[in-house]
Amino acid sequence: MxxxxxxxxxxxxxxxxxxxxxxxxxxxxxxxxxxxxxxxxxxxxxxxxxxxxxxxxxxxxxxxxxxxxxxxxxxxxxxxxxxxxxxxxxxxxxxxxxxxxxxxxxxxxxxxxxxxxxxxxxxxxxxxxxxxxxxxxxxxxxxxxxxxxxxxxxxxxxxxxxxxxxxxxxxxxxxxxxxxxxxxxxxxxxxxxxxxxxxxxxxxxxxxxxxxxxxELRVGAESFAQGNLRTTIPVAGSDELSLLAQTFNRMAGDLATSYAELEERVDQRTRDLARRSAYLLAAADVSRAATAILDADRLIQQSVEIIRDRFQLYYVGLFLVDAGGEWAVLRAGTGEAGRIMLARGHRIRVGEGMIGWSIVNVQARIAAQAASDEVRKATAELPETRSEAAVPLRSRGRVIGALTVQDDEYDAFDDAAVAVLQVMADQLAVAIDNARLYAESQSTLEALRSASGEITRSAWEKISRGKGFAGVGEGGVVALGTTALDAGWQPDMLQAARAGEITRVDAQDLAVPIKSRDAVIGVVRLSKPETGGDWTAQELNMVNVLVDRLGVTLESARLYEDTQQRAATERLLADATARIRSTLDVDAVLRTAVQELRRLLALDAAEVYMGPELVTEGLDAYSESV
The missing domain is CATH 1.20.120.30 (Aspartate receptor, ligand-binding domain)
Structure with missing residues (x-):
């Protein structure tokens, strides 16, 4: 009723x-x-x-x-x-x-x-x-x-x-x-x-x-106020209260739907933030690796591992363009598939596939459905790939390669992910370039060091042959020279000179090499009395410091002497040049030049010959000898 x-x-x-x-x-x-x-x-x-x-x-x-x-x-x-x-x-x-x-x-x-x-x-x-x-x-x-x-x-x-x-x-x-x-x-x-x-x-x-x-409305409203958005009020008629209950149910349903959508959006935003946080962490890790690792190969491999782990991807690989600019060669890859492809020298022609397309067009390419992308080329070692993105490696206005990221789910890469990947790829490209430059600079520096050491050794050899002492000690002085060096020095001194390290004969005797620019220029032999005991760590440290300073001081003295010699030479050259330029007569100029060359270089003879065209015009050859 x-x-x-x-x-x-x-x-x-x-x-x-x-x-x-x-x-x-x-x-x-x-x-x-x-x-x-x-x-x-x-x-x-x-x-x-x-x-x-x-x-x-x-x-x-x-x-x-x-x-x-x-x-x-x-x-x-x-x-x-x-x-x-x-x-x-x-x-x-x-x-x-x-x-x-x-x-x-x-x-x-x-x-x-x-x-x-x-x-x-x-x-x-x-x-x-x-x-x-x-x-x-x-x-x-x-x-x-x-x-x-x-x-x-x-x-x-x-x-x-x-x-x-x-x-x-x-x-x-x-x-x-x-x-x-x-x-x-x-x-x-x-x-x-x-x-x-x-x-x-x-x-x-x-x-x-x-x-x-x-x-029923009151109970429903109280339940709704307590947060139960799924509350519904029974509707058994078509009166005003039933219409009110229907309106309440519709409102509760709309609010529940809105709340669910809001929760979904919040969850999505949370996932997006978490993903972006992971992206930023990955970018930070790649940046940290880029600044900390100077070995290009190790940097590349560690970077692809970081990207795969942070992005939770199926596969990450990095290609670098070869010297000819024709091929993009795989230089690093994750997992067993990466190891196999590296072992067989996997490469892609520039302009082909997503990697080649990304390099040529200097922009990222996304294949949300990998199987249906017309540019992408499948790889037998990666059968589970469902989506892929290729990102160019840009450094100093040029493309040096590309980064491929692949996942086993569809639509795994959006614009935000690709933007972060592009930033990491650019950082990585600059780091790779820097590593290359560092390796080149290290090679150049090593060559310069070798050359500098060779020059230093040559200079000290000249000094040794010109003047100096093979050693100073109680009991006598031995003149420098190759023969004297080999004959007058003890075996431990020769060993220290050749090895560039401290050589100990026994508990009392030391042979310490004197270095200048990583070149051994001499040896200090030190002997303690038998009652002096063994060399302590403090004494050894003091000896190293003093010998290092001795090497620096000797190098400074050599450089000063070289500077003085260059200054004297420059003065002589300036005087000779002034004498040559003191006249405008051709015969006088040639005669003065021959005389100055013979004098400055202590030559037995000096001659100047002019070309046959000038001789026909009446110019003879000039010479001067002892």
């Missing part, structure tokens, strides 16, 4: 309840009024009929009494004839006939008929008395008179009985109608009580049909 009521609007329910109550009341009141009026009408009809019958009976009784009086007057000879007595009987009969027509009670009708018959007999007696009296039979007249008196008395008594019965009938009818009225009143009261009960029940149903959905 409640569900049925909830199909109606709240307004319709309230209005319908009041309308039903009004209709029940309105229906009960007319019935009560009609029944009351009907009973009153019936009672009034009975009263009216009985009253009229009573009046007619009383009139008939009066006429019967008048007829007896007139008959008595006739017998007493007061009146000449019994006409008036007979006329009164006729009127009494007329009254009784009317009474018979009014009465519906069979008993009373039977008594009225009996009265009419008696009146008929009474009228016959009057006629008989008149006839007998006319005949002069007074005895018979007396007998008829007595009979008429008895009959008249009987008629009067009967009329009184009928009147009394009529009055009793009115009382009985009144009592009956009153009882019926009371019964009907009780019935109406019962009907109205039933209507009231129905109204109360209807009111309770209406109240329940309103309060229950309101309670």
């Amino acid at each position: 409640t569900d049925f009521l909830r199909r109606l609007s709240v307004r319709q329910r309230i209005f319908g309840g009041f309308l039903l109550l009004i209709l029940l009341t309105a229906a009960s009141l007319p019935v009560f009024i009609f029944d009351h009026n009907s009973l009153n009408a019936q009672l009034q009809q009975v009263v009216d009929v009985d009253a009229q019958a009573e009046r007619l009976l009383l009139s008939a009784a009066v006429r019967v009494a008048a007829s007896r009086a007139n008959l008595l007057r006739y017998l007493r000879d007061t009146v000449p004839s019994p006409y008036e007595a007979a006329d009164d009987v006729v009127r009494a009969l007329d009254y009784l006939t009317q009474v018979q027509a009014l009465l519906d009670d069979p008993t009373q009708q039977q008594r009225v008929r009996q009265l009419i018959e008696n009146l008929g007999q009474y009228s016959t007696l009057i006629e008989d008395i008149q006839v007998v009296r006319s005949s002069g039979d007074m005895t018979r007249v007396a007998a008829l008179e007595l009979q008429s008196q008895r009959l008249g008395n009987d008629i009067g008594v009967q009329i009184e009985r009928v009147v009394v019965q009529s009055q009793q009938r009115v009382v009985t009818a009144n009592a009956t109608l009153t009882a019926q009225s009371h019964q009907r009143l009780m019935l109406i009261i019962g009907v109205m009580a039933g209507a009231l009960v129905i109204s109360v029940l209807l009111a309770l149903l209406v109240e329940r049909s309103i309060s229950r959905p309101v309670a």
